[in-house]
Amino acid sequence: MSQDGDWVLLAYRLPRVPSTPRSSVWRKLKRLGVAQLGDGLVALPADARTREQLEWVAEEVSDHGGEATLWLGRPLDTAARSAVIDRMTAAVAVEYDAVTAEAAAAHTVEPAARRRTVARLRRELHRIHGRDFFGCPQREAARSAVETLAATNTVGVPK
């Protein structure tokens, strides 16, 4: 993803109560990997997919009696842009590191459980990759840890 492209911004307001729609919207935004720029203002690097994703979140906000508008914009301040990108990348780095640690820890479990862990971690990597917009460097370590675990044929580790 280019570092100097447009961003799609969602400005939204939802009633405080009931709280269920608020948390449902927030969960969706978290999964999309948005940068939170302010209270009720989130952003994603703009492409056809992210625009559509935020459009449907906006629709959900309207469906629950809130207000939502979508904007296309570009930060004027390079340092502010870098700070937002760094924050987004750091957030996915934490997720990748958790996968790396889990894969490393799973070498000692029995083969069937290890295969299940591999399948689960591959799905998890796929999910994280979907919100990794700026090529987080920790991805490679996580991917390689999971594939190493997948290639492990021995039960447990040699003493």
Next chain:
Amino acid sequence: MKWATRPGVHVDRAACAWLIRRFVDPDAEFIFPADPGAIPADATPFDMRGAALGHHQDRCSFETALTSFELADDPALEEIGHIIHEADLADERYDAPAAAGLDILIRGLTMTGGSDHDTLVITDRLFDGLYEHTRRQLIIGRPPA
């Protein structure tokens, strides 16, 4: 009838267009206005913000359309609804491994030129096949060869 959706069709819009043409309106005419405000009064919008045939209650437009067209009792269409849901929303509500491949194939189609009408010609064939495969699988209870 005239049906309107956003240009640059992707999986949910392509699936809705197929559903409309095969099960609702064989003579459907699809238009793709870039400006959502420019939809002619005689056209029914789908898979657009504000449309009844859109994403509602955590369902994708195809799933909304199944209910709205009273087609939800066709188990093969319901199953395809799960695939479209996962291809479009990827929220892991359904176990639909075909979704990832379908998402990539249709996204790739829209990248290799051609108009939205051209894309729909190909996706109609894809969904015909998916429907037949899903239908047979439900009948015999295992993946058909």
